[in-house]
């Protein structure tokens with residue numbers, strides 16, 4: 001947390017990515033409150049989670065009892081990094097954090113260091129999820145509290161209707177020919193669709209209104225009624 005580390009992080013230009021970590025081994029070192037938050041997010045993305053920590057909070061112990069994470073109850077050892085895709089250093093001991101960072105660098109394992117963004121090769125943004133829509137906020141480590149505040153604002157602004165909007169757009173996209181000669185026409189179609197008050201119709205559950213809106217822009221050959229029925233079915237199945 002020293003001043004020089006802060007200066008390093010704010011001068012870095014972080015490159016954002018969405019990682020597929022399903023089935024990948026992710027190591028979390030430490031078993032406290034911060035580790036528990038990182039573990040929950042890893043499990044949501046279906047990672048294989050291994051925790052190394054001599055002591056752990058109730059939440060981490062419960063996840064281990066349920067078989068959702070593997071818990072190794074001892075201090076970190078260098079060879080814990082063998083075969084690891086991502087490592088999260090979430091101990092409260094700076095010397096251990098530095099040791100993990102040094103070993104991760106030697107082995108080219110990507111590292112998130114909870115107490116020192118200067119050591120991290122990646123940071124975890126604050127997230128809002130609406131189905132396949134992911135809104136992520138980062139301050140490059142400058143102010144996690146600000147990221148969390150902006151996330152709460154975004155969550156109010158972008159409600160659950162966006163999950164259905166993304167689903168609808170994806171369904172239209174699946175029915176058109178992508179690429180090649182069609183690219184320009186498709187771009188126009190998607191823009192035309194998004195210019196319509198579709199969100200309002202979804203928010204009000206006005207399915208007839210939505211059908212009519214779709215008919216105004218969808219080319220013949222794409223059945224708007226079928227798309228709306230899929231949307232309603234999915235919404236009902238999720239209730």
Ligand SMILES: C[C@@]1(CC(=O)O)c2cc3[nH]c(cc4nc(cc5[nH]c(cc(n2)[C@H]1CCC(=O)O)[C@@](C)(CC(=O)O)[C@@H]5CCC(=O)O)C(CC(=O)O)=C4CCC(=O)O)c(CCC(=O)O)c3CC(=O)O
Pocket residue numbers: 001037038041112113114115116117120122123124125126127137138139140141142143144145146147148151
């Ligand atoms: C660099 C980074 C590394 C990383 O963890 O990836 C990091 C580092 C540190 N966090 C600290 C503190 C807090 N972090 C939170 C919360 C979150 N922290 C998250 C990410 C990040 N935190 C990365 C940069 C993100 C960015 O770029 O903006 C979020 C967004 C994502 C997540 O963890 O899932 C999650 C939002 C949860 C949500 O969605 O609501 C809270 C609030 C709370 O706990 O309620 C506090 C207390 C308030 C405060 O201090 O601001 C400290 C000081 C520790 C100390 O003082 O001892 C450090 C170390 C340092 O800065 O040196």
Ligand SMILES: NC(=O)C1=CN([C@@H]2O[C@H](COP(=O)(O)OP(=O)(O)OC[C@H]3O[C@@H](n4cnc5c(N)ncnc54)[C@H](O)[C@@H]3O)[C@@H](O)[C@H]2O)C=CC1
Pocket residue numbers: 029030031032033034035052053054055056057074075076090091092093096113114115144
């Ligand atoms: N990145 C973030 O979002 C945040 C980071 N922090 C920082 O993250 C760190 C962890 O915070 P908390 O979870 O609240 O701490 P905590 O004290 O609850 O947990 C620390 C954990 O580290 C484990 N540990 C200690 N030595 C170890 C070793 N040699 N090998 C493996 N595990 C070891 C302990 O058993 C304990 O489970 C702190 O440095 C804190 O300042 C705090 C808040 C948010």
